[in-house]
Amino acid sequence: MNIERSEPEQPEPAAPGGSAAGDSSGAGDSGSTGKSPRPRRLLVLLFGVAALLLAADVLTKVAAVAALEDQPPARLFGGAVYLVLVRNPGAAFSLATGMTWLLALLAIVVVGVILWLAPKLRSTGWAIGLGLVLGGACGNLVDRLFREPGFLRGHVVDFVSLFAPDGSVWPVFNVADSAIVCGGVLVVLMSLLGRDYDGTVHRKKERS
Template identity: 35%
Template sequence: MTNQQGRLRTRVAVFACVAAAALIVDQLTKAWAMAALSNGQTIRVIPGLLSFTLVRNPGASLGMGSGATWVISLLAVVACVALAVAGVRTVSMKWSVALSFAFAGALGNLIDRVMYADGFLNGKVVDFLNYGWSVGNVADIYLVVAGVVLVILILMGEPFSHKDLIEQSDESLQSGPEADAKQ
């Protein structure tokens, strides 16, 4: 096994472990919410900022797309496949971890849509984190955090692929001390 194959296996293992752990936390918190909040009660955690309130959301963020739940579900399937492929293709552990959280978030909400469906992919997501202006869940937190981290990785120029690594090393060679001496 080459060093490159070993690193790939490590990144894939990290992707799988982080995604699995995150997915378990998401599903356990949703199971707790359905058991503890099923009678319509609200638990105040931080008055004015956070409470626990059970909501079944057929749509996407802020309930948008409630009438097209199956479309949202199909998009989530596509997103999960794309995130898994990207997680395997990246050469960066940072990208791999961020993509694994996005994958766990997308899959966590997709599981709800499948488990609580009355028809073809028309289930509702279990939301319970009530911020006053929106109600979400742990999977939503993963998606937001992953999105922010991915933007930061792009802005920092963190290489995603071998091509990016080569381009970065070519740029550093062209702007290194020898290039400064020629100027």
């Protein structure tokens, strides 16, 4: 009587690095990496947001000058919003008037810092926030460089006043001012949530 003997199963060869072929630890690392937005996409997002804001700011200022120059304030939404042309030598929301040249240089520094940070971004929230700040800073910087009374001393065009036609309730502002404030709030919020611009804190939390 012949008894068939089965050959013992041979273990599968280990994959390079000491893990078996069926081990999924490597796939887990690639999966976690795949969750992070690609730097190129974040650059497109940042500069796309900035470009849209800059275009909106320039176009609305041109329209405001054309429609509101030497005209009385336009009342909208039952007086909640007034459109009135104001040429502002100061910062956002009419702050720091009389320091136009210094504010222009500060805007240039802000733009430079954002451009330096841009390639290091790994956070969508930071990309949107910095894009808003960049677009707003560039919008007001264009006014300071090219509007009267001269280079680095140009007055920024503001045209939105809330609840009063003279800015007595809320300072008169423009699209660029709103973008700077919203972008700054978003960046602060991301920091409070522990999300660094390069994704460092986010990755630490994922690993823990």
